[in-house]
Amino acid sequence: MTRLKAGGPAIAKQGILVAFIVFMIVFSLMSDRFLSADNMMSVFRQSAIIGVMALGVTIVVIGGNLDLSVGSMLSFATVLVVDLHDKIGPELAIPVMVLATLCLGAVNGFLIGVLRLNSLIVTLGMLSVIQGLVLIYSGGQNVDIADQRGTWFAIFGRGAVFGIATPIIIFGALALLFHVIMSMTAFGRRVYAVGGNPTASVFSGIPRSQVVFTTYLISALCVAIAAIILGSRVMGSQNTVGQGYELQVLAAVILGGTSLLGGAGSILKTVLGVLMLAFIQNGLILMGQPYYTQWLVTWVVIIVAVWLDVAAKRGRLFSPIA
């Protein structure tokens, strides 16, 4: 068996950073436009929606659970906010949608945090339930906003502040906020503890149910914010718009080195994971490859990134299992 050298684990632990830098170098060598400010900005903007959702899912996963329902929750929130926009105006549509989405998060949180049901299956079931609710609500029709030029709602997806697109600002601000929460507050510490060892957390007086419940509320809140960006950018919504997002989001979180076992991971590395997926997509397209080659590259990158992580922990490259 190949034993890793002493310096190996330290590098492998930063595997995502190393891979990120390698990809950036390769792409900038292959394409002149890759490193241009315009291109960077457009990548950041495109990654904002998945990015914002990935922040919430990271917190759920650090807490030791999964959330597969974010995709259909995104459809739900987007359809709701777009549909209500014309009916009750954006100033009411946004809070109503956020509240409704938080309710869905609360259902997840109750089933998983309080009743202690398996998060993968609960959120898989919720994925189906919420998708059904969206279709029932919309009657299978796609929705859109009539006055796309006049509404101030456009600012979230199409606007810019000081020349920086609003989605980037929202994503950046949220990333910073959640990074601070996870690394500097008592709540963040408790999420790590509950994800790392739920039993020991209870033995330390941590209200485990409450912590897990809150992580799902945060995840739902992130979805609601992502839906505002998406709805505002598209000014309309298909009722299955979020389909498949749950797994892309999870891929970004995993790529960022957050362990599915819980208790380990970081918001900033998730941002790196999100950006990496976006840059792979962008770089390949700039190199003239069709968009779907990104999936092939992502396949390899995810497995290698997690493999290095696992290998660093066990101190050898290959699993010792016969």
Add this chain to the structure above:
Amino acid sequence: MSRLNDISVLRWLMRNPIWGFVLLIFVFFSLSADNFFDYRNFQNILVQTSTIGIIALGMTLVMINGNIDLSVGATLALAAAFAVDVQSWAAFATWGNWQILPAVCIALLVGILMGAINGFIVWKTGVDAFIVTLGAMLGIRGLVFVYTGESSFFATNFAYSDFSALSLGPLPVLAVIFLLCVMVVHWLLSRTVHGRNTYAVGGNREAAVNAGIRVGPHMILNFMIIGFLAALSGVLLSTQMGAATPNLGRDYELWVITAVVLGGTKLTGGKGDIIGTFGGVLAIGIMRNGMNLMQVPAFYVLVIIGAILIAVLFLDKRFNTSNDGGLRL
């Protein structure tokens, strides 16, 4: 076991609650949906569920092993693309209807190969199967797009697209194949050494290793079986459609896992069987079919099946003794 009195039937239902549920909805739809209780409709249900059902059989093995496979939908699409495309390869131009044979064989081999790749990575890297197959779900879908160039393939050989309309005796051929797979996999899981080892590996991996079961190759074999079954399902689906589209089988992994979990297989491994999975598949099939006949929009089916999945989990937690010894954790 041959003496079937009331009590043993009840006990059997207690152990396989999904069949109680199947019975319940069967009676419900027979009474309330006009065209439900009809032999032709039963055939329909079997044919409609065969696609997800065949994959669910493989998923049962993989989940009893303590693994999971999220890449089955993509594998299905890749196999379907090969099955339809290879028929029109110049090499087989003169083979007549026999050109279907190499096409199907290649498609099935591709499925087995995809499974083997997943299994090999899980074995050698020690990365969780969830992550490995999540990656493969994206990657294999990428292969489908690369292979098809984003376009759909249409079957030019009519014998191929007519295949699904054939009947074998009283049953449509697709239903026959599905039932055959159910029986073979059930036999494999309950009667063969490999099948029994599947429980051992999932139930207590360390014990299995200590007993000399080669866990790695064992898991590869199960991933190859699910790859084969996903490919078979893809071939059958493409005969029904007479075509293969690059987006075929999206979200199927979610439906398959739902059916398997409804059937009582545990994500943690070591527990589950084909009888339960067959029940789970039928439950989904009957619900979809019955509600369709009652003109309930498909949306409600999504809500109801999701809710049932969560309810099953809840009841299971309620009635199966937990192992925390009554601690308030």
Add this chain to the structure above:
Amino acid sequence: MSSTQEAALRLQGIVKTFPGVRALDGVDFEVMPGEVHALLGENGAGKSTLMKVLAGMYQPDEGQIIIAGQPVRMTTPIEAKAQGVVLIHQELSLVPEMSAAENIYLGELPVKSFGRVDWKTLEERSNAILKRLKCSFRAEMTVARLSIANQQMVEIARALTVEARVVIFDEPTASLTDAEKVVLFDIINDLKARGVGIIYISHRMDEIFTLSDRITVLRDGAYRGTLITADTTEDDVTRLMIGRSLDLSRDEEPPSFGKTMLEVRNLTCPGLFEDVSFTVRTGEVVGFYGLVGAGRTEIAETLFGLRKAASGEILVDGEAVDIVSPRAAIAMGISLVPENRKEQGLVLQMNCRDNMTLPQIQDLTAGPFVSHGAELAIFDQYRDRLAIKTPSWRQSAGVLSGGNQQKIVIGKWLSMQPRVLIVDEPTRGIDVGSKSEIHQLLRELAAQGYAVIVISSEMPEVLRVSDRIVAMYHGRIMREFEIADVTEDTLVQAISGIKSEKTP
């Protein structure tokens, strides 16, 4: 056991190192056919490593394994089994959803054509073995539905599928009742009569003296000597094990007790413990002694709000309280250092400091943020006070030695300034040095006025740290002893359920 006879198994100079630890340091050991050879040593002395070497799970770095005169190499448990060496695991290694028969022949299921299991042969053979073990259940039963004792029988039955030369029992009686033990001892004697060499690992002196022919002692991974059981006493063995005579004397001021800090009245939790009443005063260490399963841990869990008592009262500092959760317990000044350090005590991947401050993290804030200064102050204080050896507070708790891990957990709860400190098995699985440090610490805590409860299954430990000893048996308090009045005999009687006339 003449010296001319060939040993069933002989180990010569076995060395096994792990990164940073020399787990086995030149161990010699032999077992003759028809001999029961006990292997003794404290936790961490290297017994389990030696067993894993014997069972083919570890490869020795140096030294030889000789079976029936032939040097062998065993790289897997299967090869070991083929050589006739079978290990009966301490933690049951069965597959719960499979039948007893399938478990007995796990990995070696008899095969017919097409890879089919030959059920008929399987069940015939398994039932024959179970019959030989005088088991009352059928091999077709699912293991999950068998009692722990019967599961252990399945584990033993596995050893009998081959012609075993050497059978290793690793703490086999840990979860058995007395009646089940008798059956087990019969089996061992039966194997012995058939000329099988038995290696018997246990902590329980009485068992070792009943069963064994010879005793070999390991300490700190090294061979310390072999004694002939018939010519030896428990004292001799203990001295070899801990390297000195057991010293129970205390060189401290006579303790002065304060007011009653904790009082428990008629506490009952059906099936776990019944009608339990006791008090703990400030400045006092009360030792709870009993066998595993006597209900001691469950009482601690109830006091800490992890279990709900069916009836009874708990008074803290004279006030009746209702403890509904660990949070409530903490708020009332009760701390619990739990039995299982790795599962209940620590978040292993978290760093030392964060583990230590976990229960009070929400109080260590400056504005919305956790104050690093306040956290570090607590960590530094208890690192120094408990002499915790760690290169930095950033070290994750999982990589520390057992002793230092335990000190982190103790520091975590001391930093809460508890009124009542409950310590469950404080020295399980930690080295001798840390062990005596922790004993010393518990005495100091009492001297500082803490009310301390120590739960322990080791008699020397309770005798050393307690001012008063509560002896429990099957969920009931059998007797209470003042430390001055206790003798080993009366204590053993009390925890074995033997009523003496003096029982209050």
